[in-house]
Amino acid sequence: MRGLNYIFKKYTGELRNMKAVYVINNLLNVKKLRRNKPVYRKYGLRKSIFAPIGSQDFVDKDEAPVWTMRSDAQKWLDAHQEEFLTFSPRVRKKIKSYLEDGYMVLEGFYDAQEVALMRQELDKRGQNLEQYTNYTGKKIPDIHRESSIIRTQFTEHPNILKLLSFLMGRRAVPFQSIGFYEGSEQRAHSDYIHMSTFPDGYLIAAWVALEPCTAENGMLFYYPKSQRLPIIRKHDYDDGINTWRTGKTDYVDYENFLEKQLAQANLEKVSWPAQPGDLLIWNGHFVHGGSPILKKGQSRRSVVSHYFGEGVICYHDITQRPALLF
Ligand SMILES: O=C(O)CCC(=O)C(=O)O
Structure with missing residues (x-):
C-alpha cells in the first residue's frame, strides 16, 4: 500500500490542508505507525497513533534536547571522549565548530570519480525533470530509495552515519x-518545522554538492549560529490552523516570521560556493536556503538526506502528522 503520500507527490489542491485526509493516510500506514506506540508511552504522550500531532502536544513536557543544543554540551563531549577520539583530528575540529555554528563542511569528502557516479544518477532524471519531481517541480523525492548508488555512497555511507549518530547521541535513521x-531557490528555513521531534533537536541533514555552486546556478546560503535562535513552532505564526485544517502548506507565513526573526538577530548570511564532493552537515534547527538562479536553465546538482534520531517521537509540525518511518 503506497498510501496518499504517493498520490500527493504531484497534488497541490485544497485536500493537502485537510486534517481528515492525513488521518486516513495514517490508517493506511498502520504498520509503520504501530512503532510509535512504545515511543509515545515512553514520553507520556496520551494520544492515538492515528491522530494529528504537533508541537502543542508537548508544551507541558520537559525533556532535555539533543546534547549539541544543551548548555552543558562540553560535559557530554568530555564524557564521550573515547568515541570522540575515533574520529580524525580534522573531523574532531569540525565537531567542535558544529557545536558553535550549527554546521560543518567536510571539503572534498568525495573524490571526482565518486562525484561522477552520483552525478550520473541526477543526470538520468534531469533530462525529464517533470516526470521525477514532486509538486514543487524542483525536488526529486527519496532518490536514495530508487538509486542504490545514492543510498550506499551517500545516504547510508557508514562514515556519514557514524558521524551523524555521534552528533545526535543516538543512531541516525535516514528518513x-x-x-x-537545479537549485531549490527556497527561502530561508530550518528543517525542523517540516521534520520535528520530541525531545527537541533529533534531526540532522547531510548535503553534497555534485557540481560547482556559483552565483549563477543558485548556491546554498546559510546563517551560522542560527541553530540557537528560539525554535519556531507551528502555532507561533499565523498559520490558518484549526480543528479541520492543518494550515497553509505553502508556509509563506512561516518564512515571513523567520525572516523577521533573522533580521532581529542580525546574523551573518553566508552564500557558499561549494565545490563538487564537498559535504555539508547541519543541525535540524540551522537556517539555510537556496539562492535565486540568475542564469535560468543552469543545473546545480546536489543531494540532501535528512535523518531522525532513533527512539524519539518524530512528526511534521507543519502538517500535524506523525512521521512515517520506514
Ligand atoms: O539544496 C538546496 O538548495 C536547499 C536544500 C534544503 O533547503 C533542504 O534540504 O532543507
Whole structure:
C-alpha cells in the first residue's frame, strides 16, 4: 500500500490542508505507525497513533534536547571522549565548530570519480525533470530509495552515519532524501518545522554538492549560529490552523516570521560556493536556503538526506502528522 503520500507527490489542491485526509493516510500506514506506540508511552504522550500531532502536544513536557543544543554540551563531549577520539583530528575540529555554528563542511569528502557516479544518477532524471519531481517541480523525492548508488555512497555511507549518530547521541535513521538537478531557490528555513521531534533537536541533514555552486546556478546560503535562535513552532505564526485544517502548506507565513526573526538577530548570511564532493552537515534547527538562479536553465546538482534520531517521537509540525518511518 503506497498510501496518499504517493498520490500527493504531484497534488497541490485544497485536500493537502485537510486534517481528515492525513488521518486516513495514517490508517493506511498502520504498520509503520504501530512503532510509535512504545515511543509515545515512553514520553507520556496520551494520544492515538492515528491522530494529528504537533508541537502543542508537548508544551507541558520537559525533556532535555539533543546534547549539541544543551548548555552543558562540553560535559557530554568530555564524557564521550573515547568515541570522540575515533574520529580524525580534522573531523574532531569540525565537531567542535558544529557545536558553535550549527554546521560543518567536510571539503572534498568525495573524490571526482565518486562525484561522477552520483552525478550520473541526477543526470538520468534531469533530462525529464517533470516526470521525477514532486509538486514543487524542483525536488526529486527519496532518490536514495530508487538509486542504490545514492543510498550506499551517500545516504547510508557508514562514515556519514557514524558521524551523524555521534552528533545526535543516538543512531541516525535516514528518513528521506531529495535530489536536486537545479537549485531549490527556497527561502530561508530550518528543517525542523517540516521534520520535528520530541525531545527537541533529533534531526540532522547531510548535503553534497555534485557540481560547482556559483552565483549563477543558485548556491546554498546559510546563517551560522542560527541553530540557537528560539525554535519556531507551528502555532507561533499565523498559520490558518484549526480543528479541520492543518494550515497553509505553502508556509509563506512561516518564512515571513523567520525572516523577521533573522533580521532581529542580525546574523551573518553566508552564500557558499561549494565545490563538487564537498559535504555539508547541519543541525535540524540551522537556517539555510537556496539562492535565486540568475542564469535560468543552469543545473546545480546536489543531494540532501535528512535523518531522525532513533527512539524519539518524530512528526511534521507543519502538517500535524506523525512521521512515517520506514
Ligand atoms: O539544496 C538546496 O538548495 C536547499 C536544500 C534544503 O533547503 C533542504 O534540504 O532543507
